[in-house]
Amino acid sequence: DFRARHPGATVVKLVRDYRSTPQVVHLANGLLAQARGRAADHRLELVSQRAPGPEPVYAEYADEPAEAEGAARRIRDLLDAGVPASEIAVLFRTNGQSETYEQALADAGIPYQLRGAERFFDRPEVRKAGIALRGAARFGGNDSAMEDAVDLPSQVRAVLSGEGWTPQPPSGSGAVRERWESLAALVNLAQDFAAAKPDATLADLVAELDERAGAQHAPTVQGVTLASLHSAKGLEWDAVFLVGVAEGMMPITYARSDEQIEEERRLLYVGVTRARERLHVSWALSRAPGGRPNRRPSRFLDGLRPGSGTAAGRSSAGAGGGIERGSAGTPTSTAPAVP
Template identity: 60%
Template sequence: MSLTTNSPGAPSHPDAILDALDPEQRDVALALAGPVCVLAGAGTGKTRAITHRIAYGVRTGAYPPTSVLAVTFTARAAGEMRTRLRDLGVVGVQARTFHAAALRQLGYFWPRIVGGAPPQILEHKAPAVAEAARRVGLSVDRVAVRDLSSEVEWAKVSLVTAEDYVTAAAADDRPPPSGFDHQSVARLITAYEDVKTERGVIDFEDVLLMLADMLGSHPHVADQVRSQYRHFVVDEFQDVSPLQHFLLDQWLGKRRELCVVGDPSQTIYSFTGATPHYLLDFTRTYRDAQVIRLVRDYRSTPQVVALANDVLRRGRVVGALELVAQRPSGPAAAFTTYDDDEAEAAGIAARAARLVAEGVRPSEIAVLYRTNAQSAAFESALSDAGVSYQVRGGQRFFTRKDVRDAVVLLRGAARSADPDQPMPEQVRDVLISAGWSHEPPTARGATRERWEAMQALVALADDLAAAAPEDAPATMATLVDELAERASAQHAPTVEGVTLASLHSAKGLEWDAVFLAGMSEGLMPISLAETDEGVAEERRLLYVGITRAREHLEISYARARNPGGRASRKRTRFLDGMWPDDGRGRGRSASGRSSRGQARSRLSGGADVALFDALREWRLTVARETDKPAYTVLGDATLAAIAELRPTTTSQLARINGIGPAKIDRYGETLIALVDGAPEGS
């Protein structure tokens, strides 16, 4: 197996791999042996650190690439890890999810140990759970089936059998789902296993259980796996479940070549059985483990980092790392209170449209919320504002019929491609027949979504062509191979649209601009979080949401659900002392107006306070006349600069940030008149 590839830009010498790392990341890369625990805060470059560690180990000959198994939690993260290793000149390392790695091994050993093909995997638990409920006499609807399916999954990943369920659920202070009692759920778990057995199927948890049992019961199988994989890396270790940890123990045997990476502050999946226990107790399990902390945040501005640190500090989160921002200063986080949910959705859509107009790509903007039910209002508001969007957690990119049809066309074109025609041009020619056009359609809905999907394929072709070396240009075959690899890893190309996502599904992602919507009591923390542990996890969830933002962060909530409804909501307790203004924090109103005191805080010592107030009154009048948010006229920072510099000509106005030629044409004469009419030093 070759240890290197001819990937353009790959380091020519192993030591060059270390050049791109900061001191702590370099410590990770050099920690090649023994148990290693990397505590990595949000945005601190943990993926960079562990991929460089693997690459350095392979390139220096410390271990063969095929002896490494890197395990993470999403196919997307595994695909990114493989891409980074390839760019570092390393091939042969296995980077997979727990389930993908286990399924591959189970599929290999099953015919040898059991005989025949492995059982078919149950794609969805719901039908089997519904049948199990019928057998034990439980009356269920679609919501109850979903909740019971989640409870069955929790029991299995927690290694809780039907016989132990009642005791384990009580010990975990876990309320039974959908109003059923614990005894009924225990009977349902037994019936569910019977249904699977009769149908000859297994579920995803069974894949891990069966492989772990096979390794534990058949020493020659364990020996074969352990002779293959001798070095383990586990990402997101704070999210490991008892079942996953049990399998990891079987993979390791009594060996100690384990590197784990995690952040206790990002533990947000305990409801699925994940626990930070294994990460927090790693040094008790391995008393000589090397512990390295990554706290330099390269993702977010100091303003975002300070808010994230404050959220954890006030909650006294166990094991929290205090991040140190490495980026230049950016805009302050914005806090907005809206009258109702409709106004909140419209206001965020208007702000997103403004960011796009200022040059931020739609794919670099996200609206994050606590529950998926909140997405509908934002879908409608963004459509009304003419802003494209995509709902994360919806239909997967590569399962869309239009994408599958386009890939078939591209695969056919690759077989008869013209070697003299640039690959991106060929891709455009092919996709025109699949409904793509050079300009986006004016229509919304499915037509626009189809075009966005085709455009993502075009953009991927352009990226591949740009990254290829001049002496080996990317071809149609290159694109087809890349699409096949991405489809297997569910690593979709970027679709140009504002991302709508729940806070849970946003973990591991980042955007230039993030809107945290619906940050009110009952949603953050969710009303279902009734225990101290549950509330603490909700605080960590807010922290995850905040740290998704690179530069722009806007946090909001609505006082009422419906227009004209009773304004009974209160903003989240997690932002006590951080939300500006009136003690409980009203922040900026739905019209975009900051309180007078907050707005004046932008003024320098030489600014004219009376002129500033007059400018704000003028702006409010314009906003009401045009039925637009006040900030779309001119921002407070621009008004403060005018109050300080007192421009008397349009050329002087043009030197002020935030007022371009169009706004000078529209408001210039009025602004100069306001300056002229204000007495000096007022």
């Protein structure tokens, strides 16, 4: 309300963007153009000062592990093309999403570093949960919930309920929510492990967790950055992978009010504008392999991604990218080549 209180003030708008290509800036402007409420009153139309670059690439995958593997493949292509690992970032909404990408990059032999959060298996709640699961595997549970657990996922849920996991996430955000997300990631991992190995025991799962933790503790000197959108503020990279851009994660499920939704939109805007040259936006239709494909891309991409209703996403600086649809195998791509 500054201008209303001081009608004689001079307004200087800082609209020149020296970081990102016109294609990236065009998408960022498109996101803010859909803003509602007070955010719409103060938005800027940025103007890139850089030479044109590649169009943003949009990718749709069957499930989250396939999405992570797809990102790892494209990152490997960038590394082979000479892009330094330190100039590549994978950005996600919550720290609980990092484990899937830690695993995919480790499996691909790509060094990485976490920013703004400990490695998944180093987090206090994950370490405590691991100790509890190891104890239950060795000595069995001593409560009624554990005795009633007939399969591996229910055993894990019974053990982790003593560590703070609940079937429904806590309301709000912050440290309590982040701890729950970490425990929920372990529950989901147990479900996926049991689906792949129906005869697996709790001891088998503990061995799998130990193996994953060991693989992801290899020392790295330079690596791809894994970071939450919050911890990425103020940073920039040549290539950015925005992952998990689906309803329920972006905007997050507990963002209900108009103000909270607009804050989520600004958070995605932060992610988009971290990219200098290459931007890869992806989402998964289900959480786990074989799951029901009941997810949809984030509403924030409506009218911006190809095939979402309008041509708003087609940059004046280029022809516009396509949507890659992939699975755990080699994806079929209609998008421009990454390198």
